[in-house]
Amino acid sequence: MQTNGPKKMISPLNLLWSGFKLNLLHLAWNFERLQNLGFYFSLHNMLRKIYAGRTEQRLAATRRHIGFFNTHIFFSTALLGVMVRLEEDLSDETPKAKEMEIESTKMGLMGPLAAIGDSLFWSGLKPFSLLLGVGIIWLTKFTFTGWLAGVVISLAFYNMLRIVIKYYLLFKSYYRYRELFSFIQKVKFQDIMKSLKVAGMGFLGAFTAVYLREKQLTIVGLRWLDSLVLCGAFILVIWALRSKKSVSFIFGASVAACIVLAYIT
Amino acid sequence: MELLLSAKIVLAAAIGAALELDAYFIGMTLVSQPIIAGGIAGWIFGDFFTGIFIGSLVQLVWISPPVGAYVPPSSSAIAYTATVLCLNMNVLFVHKEFDALIMFGLVIGTATGYFVGQADIWNRKLNTLILHLFEPAILKGGIWPVLAAQAFALAAKFFRDAVFYFIVFAFGTGIAAKIFSSLPPDILKGLEKALWVMPVIGLAVIYETFRTRMGEMLHIALFLVFYLVFWKFRHVEPVFFMLAAAAACGVVIYNFVWNKRSR
Numbered sequence: 001m002q003t004n005g006p007k008k009m010i011s012p013l014n015l016l017w018s019g020f021k022l023n024l025l026h027l028a029w030n031f032e033r034l035q036n037l038g039f040y041f042s043l044h045n046m047l048r049k050i051y052a053g054r055t056e057q058r059l060a061a062t063r064r065h066i067g068f069f070n071t072h073i074f075f076s077t078a079l080l081g082v083m084v085r086l087e088e089d090l091s092d093e094t095p096k097a098k099e100m101e102i103e104s105t106k107m108g109l110m111g112p113l114a115a116i117g118d119s120l121f122w123s124g125l126k127p128f129s130l131l132l133g134v135g136i137i138w139l140t141k142f143t144f145t146g147w148l149a150g151v152v153i154s155l156a157f158y159n160m161l162r163i164v165i166k167y168y169l170l171f172k173s174y175y176r177y178r179e180l181f182s183f184i185q186k187v188k189f190q191d192i193m194k195s196l197k198v199a200g201m202g203f204l205g206a207f208t209a210v211y212l213r214e215k216q217l218t219i220v221g222l223r224w225l226d227s228l229v230l231c232g233a234f235i236l237v238i239w240a241l242r243s244k245k246s247v248s249f250i251f252g253a254s255v256a257a258c259i260v261l262a263y264i265t
Numbered sequence: 266m267e268l269l270l271s272a273k274i275v276l277a278a279a280i281g282a283a284l285e286l287d288a289y290f291i292g293m294t295l296v297s298q299p300i301i302a303g304g305i306a307g308w309i310f311g312d313f314f315t316g317i318f319i320g321s322l323v324q325l326v327w328i329s330p331p332v333g334a335y336v337p338p339s340s341s342a343i344a345y346t347a348t349v350l351c352l353n354m355n356v357l358f359v360h361k362e363f364d365a366l367i368m369f370g371l372v373i374g375t376a377t378g379y380f381v382g383q384a385d386i387w388n389r390k391l392n393t394l395i396l397h398l399f400e401p402a403i404l405k406g407g408i409w410p411v412l413a414a415q416a417f418a419l420a421a422k423f424f425r426d427a428v429f430y431f432i433v434f435a436f437g438t439g440i441a442a443k444i445f446s447s448l449p450p451d452i453l454k455g456l457e458k459a460l461w462v463m464p465v466i467g468l469a470v471i472y473e474t475f476r477t478r479m480g481e482m483l484h485i486a487l488f489l490v491f492y493l494v495f496w497k498f499r500h501v502e503p504v505f506f507m508l509a510a511a512a513a514c515g516v517v518i519y520n521f522v523w524n525k526r527s528r
Binding site for chain 1: 292293294300301304328389400406452456458459469481506522523
């Protein structure tokens with residue numbers, strides 16, 4: 001595939017601005033083409049720069065990028081960087097070949113990035129950050145200072161990582177887009193996920209100990225018996241979760257069971 | 266039907282709608298999460314403690330990610346609505362059974378959360394129409410049709426949530442308070458007990474979310490150590506606690522996850 005002559009450099013500021021606009025990736029999410037509007041919106045300023053004075057090519061790029069798009073919001077910067085580089089580098093002399101190359105690269109990257117992002121963020125970083133926050137709030141007995149500390153630590157932990165990953169991928173994919181695949185392969189996502197899960201379990205064990213020690217348990221009135229009832233309820237909920245019952249179902253069933261128990265006792 | 270109308274209700278509706286935007290549509294920075302939403306609702310209505318407490322409970326229970334195509338209830342809406350309803354019901358009818366009131370608020374909040382989650386599907390269908398409306402102009406290359414489409418989508422989501430919250434807070438509080446007042450004592454007792462069970466549900470959900478074999482062993486070890494420490498010393502120093510737990514987790518992770526690979 002031929003590349004264009006002198007490279008038109010997109011400035012780091014252009015990249016940063018486009019990356020920032022990706023915060024609106026989900027704003028106009030629709031069932032037909034999913035995140036297409038959000039992605040095109042973030043790409044628009046760079047397409048204008050790349051195709052300055054070449055309206056036909058810019059409109060062709062618009063048609064390309066208003067199509068289907070779906071990936072993880074924080075990993076979409078990787079795709080943004082790659083798409084911009086391809087739009088810049090690939091020759092316009094063979095528009096059909098350029099279109100196919102860009103489309104196939106986009107389709108090839110969307111899925112894997114979405115899978116990585118979903119496990120890393122939604123199953124790992126997000127619940128872990130929130131667990132830290134809730135734990136601090138409970139430890140400090142729901143004071144304002146404790147709440148503030150919990151919220152700040154939770155948000156800082158999550159958002160710092162989010163921003164670093166997002167913009168690192170953006171610049172990496174733009175300046176070194178050929179190395180993107182090998183870079184992603186080198187990152188030990190499985191070990192990172194395992195670390196988050198182990199840390200989550202560790203903190204949970206410690207928080208559970210504090211909860212049991214400090215909670216005024218008043219089901220039966222005897223601490224050891226109330227602890228047993230608590231353990232029994234814990235095991236029951238675990239069993240329900242492993243039986244694929246939704247959390248809301250368990251919530252409703254717990255309320256109903258407690259009301260029935262109140263009538264019986 | 267009693268109408269609860271005040272500047273606070275309008276403010277609460279607007280802030281709730283703004284928070285909902287962060288849940289999925291803008292940023293996803295966790296600012297909309299229940300621990301924050303509950304705190305903000307508690308601050309608006311003058312009872313920070315209850316707001317933080319409700320927010321923490323909801324956060325624990327609804328912390329895990331949704332699976333597949335299942336549309337989960339909005340946990341932010343659950344915490345926010347539960348706090349607002351609970352605090353306003355407590356003002357209208359001063360109750361001794363505050364625990365039962367919180368639990369009742371959570372039940373209504375859960376229903377609200379489901380509605381908000383499902384209503385997001387309607388917004389996404391509307392966005393499909395918005396896309397078709399603006400697409401011819403977008404294909405001509407201008408930025409303004411894109412901005413307009415985004416603005417329409419934003420306005421639709423915000424105003425839908427703001428109006429919904431306003432209706433629930435202004436009209437729903439009176440109705441909910443009347444229902445609560447008419448509940449028999451046994452149901453109130455049951456609701457109190459259910460509030461006690463809520464943290465257990467949350468702990469179990471988190472356990473299942475993070476469960477690994479190594480994690481389970483660390484969980485039991487730290488549970489026993491900290492239980493004994495607090496049984497002996499009675500007082501929890503939060504900073505010491507966090508540092509100790511972090512150190513223990515760090516040692517295990519370094520030795521059994523990362524170092525294991527490099528041997």
